Amino acid sequence: MLAINEYGLVFGLPKDPAGNTGVVVFVDCMNKMARLATVPDTIDGVGITMLFVDRAIRQHGLPESIVSDRVPRFTGNFGVLGTKLTMSKMDLSQIYGQTKRVNRFIEDVLRSVCAETPKRWSATLPLVEFALNIAVHSSTG
Structure with a gap:
């Protein structure tokens, strides 16, 4: 079982053919x-929880706790999974910093992709995820 998982959101992207304008990011802090998953700006807590089950739990197992980026509309649904939700604070930046670095990347x-083909950013998301996950991290080697 994982100790901590984090999630964050990136919004403000051009609308793709499916109507998505954002990315939800789940990071396993251990490995x-x-x-990553594309999302519309209308996504709610139920939608985030369903994506978390599909993208994170299915592949990594159920974490004991989750650190969120303090977005109120997403905070009420993780308790159903039996997982403790911790709201990030400025003094938790070392813990939550992993997702912030991933979001920046x-x-x-995607800014580079959007400069060339603004509405096709979501088609490149699997490759962005792959690049993130094969990168060598100083803490994991």
Whole structure:
């Protein structure tokens, strides 16, 4: 069982053909693996929880706790899974920093993609996830 998992959101991307304008990011703090999913700006807590089950739990197991990025509309549904939800605070930046770094990387890569083909950013997301997950991390080697 995982000790901590984090999630964050990246919004403000051009609308793709499916109507998505954002990315939800799940990071396993133990092995630094990231799981990404495209989302519309209307996604709610139930939608985030369903994506968490599909993208994170299915591949990594149920974590004991989750650190969120303090977005109120997403905080009420994780308790159903038997997982403790911890709201990030500024003094938890070392813990939550992993997702913030991943979000920054995603934003940089997608900004480059959007400059060339603005509405096709979501088609490149699996490759962005792959690049993130094969990168060597100093803490995991």
